[in-house]
Amino acid sequence: xxxxxxxxxxxxSQGVGKTSLVVRYIGKMFSKHVSPTIGxxxxxxxxxxxxxxxxLQVWDTAGQERFRSxxxxxxxxxxxALLVFDITSMQSxxxxxxxxxxxxxxxxxxxxxxxVGNKSDLESLRAVPYNEATQYAATIGAAYCETSALHDQGIxxxxxxxxxxxxxxxxxxxxxxxxxxxxTEEKIPTASTTNDRATHTAKxxxxxxxxxxxxxxxxxxxMCC
Amino acid sequence: MxxxxxxxxxxxxxxxxxKNGCDYFGNPQWQGYCSKCxxxxxxxxxxxxxxxxxxxxxxxxxQRKSERGLKLSSHASFSKFEEKRLRQSExxxxxxxxxxNVFKKNITDDHEISTERRQPEFKIPTAVFEGMKADFRVRxxxxxxxxxxDARGFVHTFILDVIKWAAIMNVDELxxxxxxxxxxxxxxxxxxxxxxxxxxxxxxxxxxFVEKHAMTYLHELPxxxxxxxxxxxxxxxxxxxxxxxQLSWVGEKHLECKLDRNNAECRRLLYKAISELLGMDAARxxxxxxxxxxRCARHVLRLAAPAPASADDLLPALILAVLKANPPRxxxxxxxxTRFCNAQRLMTGEGGYYFxxxxxxxxxxxxxxxxxxxxxxxxxxxxxxxxxxxxxxxxAAALSLCGATREAEEQSALAAKLLEQTxxxxxxAENMANNAATFEEQIAKKVQDxxxxxxxxxxxxxxxPRLRREGVGSAPPPTTEPGPARTSEPPALLNEPSVVIxxxxxxxxxxxxxxxxxxxxxSPQLDRLSDLKQSSSTELLTPSPMVLTxxxxxxxxxxxxxxxxxxxxxxxxxxxxDIDLSDFSADTSLAEDPPAPDRRRTFDPFAPQTSKDSYxxxxxxxxxxxxxxxxxxxxxxxxxxxxxxxxxxxxDEGRASILDDSGSPTAACLLPxxxxxxxxxxxx
Numbered sequence: 085x086x087x088x089x090x091x092x093x094x095x096x097s098q099g100v101g102k103t104s105l106v107v108r109y110i111g112k113m114f115s116k117h118v119s120p121t122i123g124x125x126x127x128x129x130x131x132x133x134x135x136x137x138x139x140l141q142v143w144d145t146a147g148q149e150r151f152r153s154x155x156x157x158x159x160x161x162x163x164x165a166l167l168v169f170d171i172t173s174m175q176s177x178x179x180x181x182x183x184x185x186x187x188x189x190x191x192x193x194x195x196x197x198x199x200v201g202n203k204s205d206l207e208s209l210r211a212v213p214y215n216e217a218t219q220y221a222a223t224i225g226a227a228y229c230e231t232s233a234l235h236d237q238g239i240x241x242x243x244x245x246x247x248x249x250x251x252x253x254x255x256x257x258x259x260x261x262x263x264x265x266x267x268t269e270e271k272i273p274t275a276s277t278t279n280d281r282a283t284h285t286a287k288x289x290x291x292x293x294x295x296x297x298x299x300x301x302x303x304x305x306x307m308c309c
Numbered sequence: 310m311x312x313x314x315x316x317x318x319x320x321x322x323x324x325x326x327x328k329n330g331c332d333y334f335g336n337p338q339w340q341g342y343c344s345k346c347x348x349x350x351x352x353x354x355x356x357x358x359x360x361x362x363x364x365x366x367x368x369x370x371x372q373r374k375s376e377r378g379l380k381l382s383s384h385a386s387f388s389k390f391e392e393k394r395l396r397q398s399e400x401x402x403x404x405x406x407x408x409x410n411v412f413k414k415n416i417t418d419d420h421e422i423s424t425e426r427r428q429p430e431f432k433i434p435t436a437v438f439e440g441m442k443a444d445f446r447v448r449x450x451x452x453x454x455x456x457x458x459d460a461r462g463f464v465h466t467f468i469l470d471v472i473k474w475a476a477i478m479n480v481d482e483l484x485x486x487x488x489x490x491x492x493x494x495x496x497x498x499x500x501x502x503x504x505x506x507x508x509x510x511x512x513x514x515x516x517x518f519v520e521k522h523a524m525t526y527l528h529e530l531p532x533x534x535x536x537x538x539x540x541x542x543x544x545x546x547x548x549x550x551x552x553x554x555q556l557s558w559v560g561e562k563h564l565e566c567k568l569d570r571n572n573a574e575c576r577r578l579l580y581k582a583i584s585e586l587l588g589m590d591a592a593r594x595x596x597x598x599x600x601x602x603x604r605c606a607r608h609v610l611r612l613a614a615p616a617p618a619s620a621d622d623l624l625p626a627l628i629l630a631v632l633k634a635n636p637p638r639x640x641x642x643x644x645x646x647t648r649f650c651n652a653q654r655l656m657t658g659e660g661g662y663y664f665x666x667x668x669x670x671x672x673x674x675x676x677x678x679x680x681x682x683x684x685x686x687x688x689x690x691x692x693x694x695x696x697x698x699x700x701x702x703x704x705a706a707a708l709s710l711c712g713a714t715r716e717a718e719e720q721s722a723l724a725a726k727l728l729e730q731t732x733x734x735x736x737x738a739e740n741m742a743n744n745a746a747t748f749e750e751q752i753a754k755k756v757q758d759x760x761x762x763x764x765x766x767x768x769x770x771x772x773x774p775r776l777r778r779e780g781v782g783s784a785p786p787p788t789t790e791p792g793p794a795r796t797s798e799p800p801a802l803l804n805e806p807s808v809v810i811x812x813x814x815x816x817x818x819x820x821x822x823x824x825x826x827x828x829x830x831x832s833p834q835l836d837r838l839s840d841l842k843q844s845s846s847t848e849l850l851t852p853s854p855m856v857l858t859x860x861x862x863x864x865x866x867x868x869x870x871x872x873x874x875x876x877x878x879x880x881x882x883x884x885x886x887d888i889d890l891s892d893f894s895a896d897t898s899l900a901e902d903p904p905a906p907d908r909r910r911t912f913d914p915f916a917p918q919t920s921k922d923s924y925x926x927x928x929x930x931x932x933x934x935x936x937x938x939x940x941x942x943x944x945x946x947x948x949x950x951x952x953x954x955x956x957x958x959x960x961d962e963g964r965a966s967i968l969d970d971s972g973s974p975t976a977a978c979l980l981p982x983x984x985x986x987x988x989x990x991x992x993x
Contacts, residue, residue, distance in 0.1 A: 091657065103619030125610070125620040126662040143662055144620040146669075148565070150681040151624055154669040161656045 086136035090250045091143060093159045095187075096168035097179045098147035101202040104233040105168060106144055109243060131247040138247040140164075155183075156190055163253070164196035164246050169217075171201040171230065172209040177217065184224050194256075196249040197226035200242055204230040433468055433526065441522045448518060449511070455503045460519050463494050467523045475533045480540050484648035487534075491651050494519055517596055520651055524594040527649075534649050536641040545640040549675070553635040556677060558692045563682045566625035568612065573718075575612060580715070582608035582627075583634040590637045595650035598642060599660035605630065606663035620666075628670040643668060 094102045103125075110127055125144040130137055145151075145158045159165060167183055169176040180199060187195060199221040201212060214230070221228035227245050231238035326343075327335040333343035342350055438461050445457045467490050474486055498504040498512050507515065527534045536542035561568040569575050585605035592598045609626045636642070646664065647655065655661045673681065679689035 089657065098621065103621060106619070125623050125666075126659055128658075141657055141662075143665075146620045146624040148621060148625075150683065151669065151673065153676070154624075154672060157665050157669050157672070 086251075086254075087139065088136060088250055088254050089139045089141070090163040090254075091141045091161060092164040092166060092246060093143045093145060093162040094166045094168060095145055095155065095159065095180075095183045096147055096166075096200075097170075097173075097176045098149070100147070100168050100170040100173070100176045101233050102144060102147060102166075102168045105166075105200070105202060105231065105239060105242075106142060108233045108236055109239050129243075131243060133244070133247045133251055136251050138250055140243065140247065155186070159187060159191060162191070162195065163193075164198070164250055166198050166200055166242065166246070167226070168200045168202055169212065170203050171212045171217075172203055172206050174211045177201075177212045181220070184226075188224075194253060196246055196253055197224060198242055198246050198249075199224075199226045199228045201228070201230040202233060204237060205232040205234050433465060437468075437522065437526050438465070444522070445518070448514070452507070452511075453503065456507070456515070459497075459501070459503060460515065463497070464519055464523045467494075467519070468526055471523075471527055472530070472533060475537065480537050480644075480648060483534075483537070487649050488652050491516060491520065516651060517654075521594045521596055524649060528593040528645075535645050536638070540644070542641040542644055543638075546638045549640050549671070550635055550637070552674060553632055555693055556632055556674065558695065559629075559632055559677075559682065561625075561629060563684060564625040564629055565683075566622065566629060568626065568629070576714070578608050578612040579630060579633065582606075582612065582630045586630060586634040586636045589642055595646040596654070598646050599650065599654070599664055602663050602667050603660050606666060624666055624669060624673075627666055628673055631667070631670045631674060639671060643671060 094106060096102045106127070109129075126142065128139060128141050130139050132138075143158055143162070145155060165183075165187060167180045169180045171177075184197065187197070199217065201214075201217050217230075218228045227249070229238050229242045229245065231242060233239065325334045325336075327333050327346050328341040329343070329346040331343055331346060333345065335341045335343050336347075339347035340350070441461055441464065442457065445452075445460065449456070470490065471483065471487060475483055478486065494516055495512070498507065498515065504512065504515075524534065532538040536546070568579070582605045585601050585608065589598050589601040589605075592601050606623065606627060609630055610623055612626055612630075631639075647668075655664065679686040682689065
């Protein structure tokens with residue numbers, strides 16, 4: 085069985101509901117996959133997709149504007165990003181565009197982008213037309229979902245879609261930092277759901293640290309902050 | 310060539326450009342080319358070399374040597390520039406790093422030769438490996454020893470490798486080399502059959518284990534991996550620390566985090582987080598440092614919000630914690646971790662996440678402006694202009710007091726405890742006092758009772774011995790004849806038929822004695838009618854021990870004298886004399902029993918006088934008196950009485966039999982025995 089390890093970063097302006105989105109998802113996954121001691125800001129979970137298993141490390145980010153400049157540290161080495169905006173706030177939607185630009189210019193490797201319009205329960209206050217959002221998502225090659233953290237709608241789908249995309253991405257072999265490997269025989273995937281944090285089994289060497297790949301002009305991920 | 314112009318010590322920008330004329334900078338290490346051109350050049354060269362097979366090896370090495378010479382000459386003057394670039398490289402990753410890595414590659418090729426010349430003078434202390442061995446046994450008890458040896462071998466080469474290269478490489482290269490070593494070990498684990506049985510989790514642990522021991526040792530070496538030479542980590546540390554001091558006024562309001570500084574629990578958590586941050590410097594390998602950061606972040610998370618805390622809460626609170634902690638060598642520590650921690654750990658996992666947050670916090674602090682605190686620029690400047698010693702928000706005060714308050718709280722708690730304890734002690738003390746008081750009363754009562762019960766009888770005893778002594782020594786005592794003291798002495802016994810007369814006579818005798826011993830004053834008190842045993846008893850009790858001893862001695866010494874004594878005494882001599890003589894000769898042994906009753910009988914007359922109170926008292930007194938009498942009297946009187954009066958007394962006793970029975974046996978048993986022998990001895 086194929087196992088993929090990926091890092092997802094959740095981006096978006098303050099107040100769009102990043103945390104509640106994550107918390108809602110954790111709450112659902114709680115019994116199964118998430119170690120409860122970890123706060124909502126960071127957690128790992130396993131998602132089984134098709135015949136593979138995707139280990140997701142979800143990194144929440146601080147949404148305050150003042151911490152905007154710190155974002156690169158968070159999304160460095162990320163394989164996927166959830167771009168969350170509030171459908172009642174056009175401003176948050178435009179902020180998403182800013183994020184996308186930033187990601188595109190700063191992250192050298194392919195990333196799975198998902199645009200998430202949160203607070204779909206506030207349909208009456210909608211400020212961002214559904215079509216506009218979908219179109220925009222299409223232009224950046226991202227999936228678009230609308231969710232409601234309040235009513236727990238569509239959240240699981242977001243993560244599932246992301247997992248599927250990651251699987252596809254990993255099979256394309258374009259992304260070096262996305263670690264994928266075949267799990268060894270003795271490690272039965274069902275058993276490994278119990279220990280989420282037992283990561284990086286039998287891992288492939290990280291090209292980011294291989295001198296050769298750097299010499300050949302591949303982007304280097306500097307570990308320094 | 311660029312290097313030929315170097316002696317001028319000035320480097321024009323044009324000089325640094327690539328020889329090929331492209332826009333990039335060149336580098337002497339690349340023969341003046343930029344990296345790209347150089348690589349192309351090298352590839353061309355390699356191809357050419359391959360084509361020319363191995364015939365040209367010799368000239369090539371020559372060439373290399375000369376190249377190296379050039380490089381070395383240029384290296385020193387170039388180093389500053391290089392360092393600058395090193396710093397820039399963080400921002401201009403792509404281009405610069407490309408160059409650097411080529412540069413580094415080159416250098417490694419170069420120095421492989423030069424290091425061969427260096428003697429391996431360095432030896433790793435064996436303690437490192439012994440510690441490793443022990444640790445291995447603890448952590449992986451089930452693993453075969455081969456792995457242990459393997460791991461140690463790896464650590465050995467790893468340490469040597471790092472030390473060897475640390476002198477030559479710059480930090481970034483070294484960190485890459487370290488990372489490569491980690492990967493090498495991982496690969497080794499994958500390929501080697503020793504590790505076939507080891508599952509992936511254990512492999513993780515193993516690589517951690519290796520890293521831990523290697524880096525723990527390396528960390529202690531100065532300027533190798535921790536704030537290595539050639540970096541300005543230390544300077545940055547100082548700058549950071551000063552910066553944090555300057556920002557000591559920043560509080561939770563500025564950072565918009567919801568903390569309640571008045572909440573003790575909140576303070577406690579922050580305090581914990583701070584101590585973890587401070588502890589980070591003490592941890593020696595990056596894993597331990599990360600663990601510290603993780604624990605710190607968890608405290609901060611709990612501090613930040615009761616609900617599952619989000620990054621929105623975490624980061625500001627963490628910034629606050631860093632500001633308040635001002636951890637030593639913060640930048641050095643962060644750099645150390647980022648450079649030499651196993652990259653995979655750092656990029657993934659909780660530790661990595663929190664460490665990233667810490668980095669963010671640090672960078673936020675470094676770049677803090679009025680804007681980022683969303684406050685007025687003027688105000689911000691004002692605060693910043695304030696000397697660090699003055700600056701300080703209420704938070705700072707609260708925190709700086711944190712330790713003090715904690716201590717104070719502990720102290721007050723302790724004080725309260727002590728107070729309770731003292732109260733209890735006081736209570737108990739009072740109880741004790743009460744008990745003591747009641748006990749005292751009881752004792753006093755008892756004593757009084759006893760005193761009431763134990764009266765006069767003793768007196769005569771003492772008096773008697775003294776009398777004897779004095780009497781023997783000097784006649785004067787008898788002079789005080791008047792002795793009105795009314796002792797319940799057995800004088801009556803002497804003269805049975807005329808009991809009354811006997812008594813009076815005896816009293817007289819006793820009176821002498823009393824007067825002599827105590828004081829004349831008492832004798833008057835002891836009126837015949839009023840002589841209360843109590844009065845006499847009190848007097849008797851106290852001196853008794855004193856008197857007794859001499860009495861005994863005397864009694865022993867003067868066994869014979871007493872008998873004679875009465876003779877000496879003027880008044881009494883007449884009466885006693887006759888009787889005594891006769892009595893003495895008689896069998897003392899037989900006489901004893903009877904005499905006791907005799908006395909009793911004699912008491913009877915007294916009883917009414919003395920014990921006007923109650924019958925019981927009388928009884929008790931009688932007992933005592935009897936005892937006393939027995940003792941005292943034994944020497945003389947008992948002896949006298951027994952035989953002759955025995956029969957008579959018996960008759961008398963018959964009347965007062967009840968009283969006598971109870972008292973007599975005890976008296977007889979206790980006292981007579983010791984004294985009898987004397988008596989018996991005397992007469993014989």
